[in-house]
Amino acid sequence: MSSSAEVFDTIVRGVPLREPSIKFGTACVIGGSVAGLLAARVLSDHARRVVIVERDDLGPGRDSGPGAPHRNQAHGLLRGGQVQIESLLPGFTDEARRRGAVWAEVHQQRVVLGDHRQRDEGREPVLSATRPFLEELIRERVLRLPGVTVIRGVVSGLEYHDDAVAGVRYRADGTESRLDSEFTVDASGRSGKLAEWLEAGGYHRPHLERVDLPVTYATALFRRDRPADGSSMLVGVKQLKPGDPRADGVSGALVQAVEDDRWLVVAMSYGESRPARSLEAFRAALGGLHDPFPEALDSPVAQEIQTYRLAGNRRRDFAGTRLPARLAAVGDAVASFNPIYGQGMTSAALHAACLRLFLGGESDLSRPAADFFAMEEVVVDAAWLMSAGNDEALRDAAAGRPVPADVQAQREAMALIRRATLVDPVVSATFQKVRYLLAHPAALSDPALLERAGAPLRSS
Numbered sequence: 001m002s003s004s005a006e007v008f009d010t011i012v013r014g015v016p017l018r019e020p021s022i023k024f025g026t027a028c029v030i031g032g033s034v035a036g037l038l039a040a041r042v043l044s045d046h047a048r049r050v051v052i053v054e055r056d057d058l059g060p061g062r063d064s065g066p067g068a069p070h071r072n073q074a075h076g077l078l079r080g081g082q083v084q085i086e087s088l089l090p091g092f093t094d095e096a097r098r099r100g101a102v103w104a105e106v107h108q109q110r111v112v113l114g115d116h117r118q119r120d121e122g123r124e125p126v127l128s129a130t131r132p133f134l135e136e137l138i139r140e141r142v143l144r145l146p147g148v149t150v151i152r153g154v155v156s157g158l159e160y161h162d163d164a165v166a167g168v169r170y171r172a173d174g175t176e177s178r179l180d181s182e183f184t185v186d187a188s189g190r191s192g193k194l195a196e197w198l199e200a201g202g203y204h205r206p207h208l209e210r211v212d213l214p215v216t217y218a219t220a221l222f223r224r225d226r227p228a229d230g231s232s233m234l235v236g237v238k239q240l241k242p243g244d245p246r247a248d249g250v251s252g253a254l255v256q257a258v259e260d261d262r263w264l265v266v267a268m269s270y271g272e273s274r275p276a277r278s279l280e281a282f283r284a285a286l287g288g289l290h291d292p293f294p295e296a297l298d299s300p301v302a303q304e305i306q307t308y309r310l311a312g313n314r315r316r317d318f319a320g321t322r323l324p325a326r327l328a329a330v331g332d333a334v335a336s337f338n339p340i341y342g343q344g345m346t347s348a349a350l351h352a353a354c355l356r357l358f359l360g361g362e363s364d365l366s367r368p369a370a371d372f373f374a375m376e377e378v379v380v381d382a383a384w385l386m387s388a389g390n391d392e393a394l395r396d397a398a399a400g401r402p403v404p405a406d407v408q409a410q411r412e413a414m415a416l417i418r419r420a421t422l423v424d425p426v427v428s429a430t431f432q433k434v435r436y437l438l439a440h441p442a443a444l445s446d447p448a449l450l451e452r453a454g455a456p457l458r459s460s
């Protein structure tokens, strides 16, 4: 049996694009955002027709809607996700750059944690753009694939036949319709209703696990009057310590050069504190930070501050639930993380990679997609450890809550590693690979690495 780390490596490495092998007449995807579009890309190799049912009216210039109101918040694409999207949609990165997305090399980034600049080792270039831009580019490419179409409608339930999903019911223009589907993928996001639809079909709801740590985002765009070239820092992250007089309730901030000659600036706050909502307060809280925060904040506003609050991390245990056949779920519908860790789009891309391995293999599709969900669980576990695991540790430490000795030991090791990323190149390189979802967190349990991580502490 393969270890989780081996499974993760197989998913990350992926399979080379092969000739499509058609297994279905019609496949359906519920939700046409990042996760749904990438799933549709995979399905297009195996279905004559792929129908995406999406409730929002999406497309150029129509980049928001009630289905995903967080679209206009800052969205960083981790290297692990960019690599996966490139593999699914070859040429994606070049096209994004041609259309104005900024490619920030490692030396153009500055990551500051507390008062320390993080080391460059292990950091990767960033494809820097807004989420509507990235999503629109993915949508355009996926909708150009033969057989892929979108219906604007709201899915209200699943149809079952012979212990398998046989289609979806949806409402469009006030009419309820049914779409027959031989394979259905739920990509309806964090507040999707799949658990209820399963229950209505006589199945159990997948167990929901939560790690609550509320976070509020405030994102604004400013005009950028100079090109994003190597002469300046393009991406900067500042994580302020709670209580820092410059923070004004802000626990983290990011400025990045994005498409259309704009700066995107975001302030993030934990718990009950809220980032500034007026431009004056926003500028007062962040203007004293390192360049290019002041430059960006002094520039004309291109998009007023928009705020969004999220309660914390959520995951649903599909791998441990008896499910009907011909059903998969991807993206936030499966696991949604504290956005500060920037894992959502990358996780969605890795879920699509799992679907590609599953559908490209020999699995018996008349049975539940257990192999798919087992692979996906490995991806969810890896991302969860880095985000929800850290949030849980922060939350317990703040509340002075006692935890079992083995959990405490793991948390202390992780805290040691995080601190050592500021001083040790090898620890930094390994940690970044895991953080970017390019490597499995098992890499962080290597005794030699832990030894190195402890060294700076011993010598100080």
Ligand SMILES: Cc1cc2nc3c(=O)[nH]c(=O)nc-3n(C[C@H](O)[C@H](O)[C@H](O)COP(=O)(O)OP(=O)(O)OC[C@H]3O[C@@H](n4cnc5c(N)ncnc54)[C@H](O)[C@@H]3O)c2cc1C
Residues within 6 Å of the ligand: 030, 031, 032, 033, 034, 035, 036, 053, 054, 055, 056, 066, 067, 068, 070, 073, 074, 075, 076, 077, 078, 153, 154, 155, 156, 187, 188, 189, 190, 192, 217, 308, 310, 330, 331, 332, 333, 336, 339, 340, 341, 342, 343, 344, 345, 346, 348
């Ligand atoms: C404030 C914030 C900041 C974030 N920052 C980052 C970041 O920096 N980096 C990153 O990678 N990720 C980030 N994320 C996470 C990221 O948004 C998602 O993880 C990622 O886009 C995948 O989402 P999704 O496609 O699964 O779901 P969503 O983006 O939520 O899309 C679900 C889609 O399904 C549609 N839908 C829902 N129900 C139905 C229905 N019944 N019928 C038809 N359609 C339906 C919705 O309209 C929507 O379009 C952030 C999230 C938030 C909230």
